[in-house]
Amino acid sequence: MDESFDAGTELFRNLSPEKQEKVFQAAVSEFASKGYRNASMNSLVRTAGISKGSIFQYFKTKRNLFDAILEMAVQRVKQHLKQVRGETEELPFPERLEKLLRSGFQFIDRHPLLTAVYFQLLQSGDAPFGSERLIQLRRQGSEFLSDLIERAVSRGELRSDIDIHRVGFLINSLLETLLRAYYTEFLDSGLGLYKGDSKELDLWIKTTVDLINFGIRSNAE
Amino acid sequence: MDESFDAGTELFRNLSPEKQEKVFQAAVSEFASKGYRNASMNSLVRTAGISKGSIFQYFKTKRNLFDAILEMAVQRVKQHLKQVRGETEELPFPERLEKLLRSGFQFIDRHPLLTAVYFQLLQSGDAPFGSERLIQLRRQGSEFLSDLIERAVSRGELRSDIDIHRVGFLINSLLETLLRAYYTEFLDSGLGLYKGDSKELDLWIKTTVDLINFGIRSNAE
Amino acid sequence: MDESFDAGTELFRNLSPEKQEKVFQAAVSEFASKGYRNASMNSLVRTAGISKGSIFQYFKTKRNLFDAILEMAVQRVKQHLKQVRGETEELPFPERLEKLLRSGFQFIDRHPLLTAVYFQLLQSGDAPFGSERLIQLRRQGSEFLSDLIERAVSRGELRSDIDIHRVGFLINSLLETLLRAYYTEFLDSGLGLYKGDSKELDLWIKTTVDLINFGIRSNAE
Amino acid sequence: MDESFDAGTELFRNLSPEKQEKVFQAAVSEFASKGYRNASMNSLVRTAGISKGSIFQYFKTKRNLFDAILEMAVQRVKQHLKQVRGETEELPFPERLEKLLRSGFQFIDRHPLLTAVYFQLLQSGDAPFGSERLIQLRRQGSEFLSDLIERAVSRGELRSDIDIHRVGFLINSLLETLLRAYYTEFLDSGLGLYKGDSKELDLWIKTTVDLINFGIRSNAE
């Protein structure tokens, strides 16, 4: 089952999938909308329609629940990335980038709450874990891109003198920012990255891929 | 006055600059170190050496105080950017970018608390405001860069076919990410952007500026 | 059966003796180690290896269970006293006292958990019952000693003018305090009634018995 | 002021004596009637007629409040003992004992709640401190009596061969039990140590003092 969720106590895992899903959705939504600290177990159980005692039987602490939700979000994202990598193996680098972006937008459309939670992990400062987890995730993202780059370099598609790791980090940041912008719809008013407008999206993708590929320097020079 | 701070009630603005500064410093430091939710008005007034009643007379709510502090942080950043723009007016674009980045690192070194507050604003997590302020700030950042680009295009330094606004947004994002990474020192372990190591920093700057200028596509093609 | 235990619902009494004993041991141990309030039915059922529902079928409430356990502890103590009385029937009073004390220490060594529960009953603190049960127990203890005294008086061993009931109460208190001290090992540091040190114990016994027999007044007077 | 109470935060100590007293009485009564664990801060503030926040401003934690109350009770008892010792300096030992007992009964009449708290300290197991405090208090009680005995021995009033420390402990226990019995009125029904009945009390005192002085052995022997 796509949304299944191997976390929490055995008690939780033995719940009916419907109930698991109800609790899970409530939790994701609570954390996504309020952040860790502001999320309230009271409000969560109200939303989930279960009793206060139950949530603490399922996940012993608020912290545990949060960890479980996060881990889940991370797993989904990773799985998604892996799949895209597989599907784009043979494509030239620019097209791979494009597919990566497009599939990212799709993921966001399909899993807005998961996305919210994931982005919270990647930034907040509010979340209850040291920076190690963040460092690790950032690095994994960078490495994912570094791998794509490395492969493209070895195919002769890209300049051979580029600093693969640093450029991996930078491109990863670029994509992440774009995805986050798409998610938050910040660009909605003014910069126009409206979700419904596929032409807008196409332009963003093209501009981004072009920037990465060609830079901005005048050819004349 | 440089540190003055047009926010809070009239009552606050009529305070002696010294007292304003004391309160301001205490507030910045409290929010910077603990985030919005965790920041404690109790602890804040203790640090500021004023009474609990007073802070609520100056700023009606915690929220108001936070907004005021943020506004201030934003003003400082803008002022900094304006200054850099003025100082680099005549430089070629790549060098301008480099100076921009370098001065950003410097700003962070000099105003770590302000930076903390500013980055808190730019990531929604814990902070209590709708997206409007964020949209506005992002746009301003983008526009700042779009202006630089536009000028460079008109000088013939850059390709004339680039989408100035979108590219402005993208480059802005790139720089911001780099600055945030520098600030959080996440890259410290593994990607090496250590504050004390100027060679590392030079490499990051060079790689970034080069990426923006030339992209990554193989020359051969 | 020695360990049988006439309490709880009929349901419980119909259980196999082995299961009764398992439950009983778990309960004694839980209450003894944590006191009434802190004792956890959850932890108890885990120890006993039965289900939460069952314990509430056997004993309707935590309170009921505690009462039953206590009753049991009291029965064991009484039975012990009866036995000692029988075995010391023919001894002179001071020796009877001594035997009584020694057998008390022995009982504590052999049944530390039972002792813990029993002492909990005798000190109101945490336990949830009115004073009636305590009054009754104190009286029984006093009467036990009053009987010994009466018999000794009728044999001419003791002064015939003593107030048998009051003295019974006082001596009972003295013995109880000594036993409790032994149990809690409070005297361990400083007053030295260390369990392992039989010389110490002998001295305590001798001093106590002597005090009771001769008092402390100077012979000279 | 007799009931004044040098504990709690400065905030509490600066309260009006009436309010201090109200809070103090509520706290003593809560702990006295329910023991430490069972005492509820909620119920306490309801009784005291103050807000939940206030009690935690006065005493940072439940534990702190309990410690303060206890310390107070102990100080009162000690002070009382010191006074009696002073007033009975010149009396022969048996009369000193009698005065000690009588003044103990009086103290209980006057400070029933303090007594409750003090007795809780001396027993419960429920109270949140290691046994050190208990050991210390027991020892102090014993030493108080040992001192009286030593002095009486040096005056030739008592047998010179008695084990001063052990006997001090035993007599202390005897008096304490008597006082506790008086307090709890356990003896009320059946053994008759009724508070209102001074003849009963006289008999208990006489019997106790006589037992201590002469023991129970027949003169004939």
Next chain:
DNA sequence: CATGAATGAGTATTCATTCAT
């Protein structure tokens, strides 16, 4: 105008008890 004591709704978490299976 400054103060800081008082407030009370809020927090996460526990646990005896119930009841449908």
Next chain:
DNA sequence: AATGAATGAATACTCATTCAT
């Protein structure tokens, strides 16, 4: 008869905000 998931009132404690002095 046995189970164990669900319950919800209870716990200690926090903290932004108010308001009388």
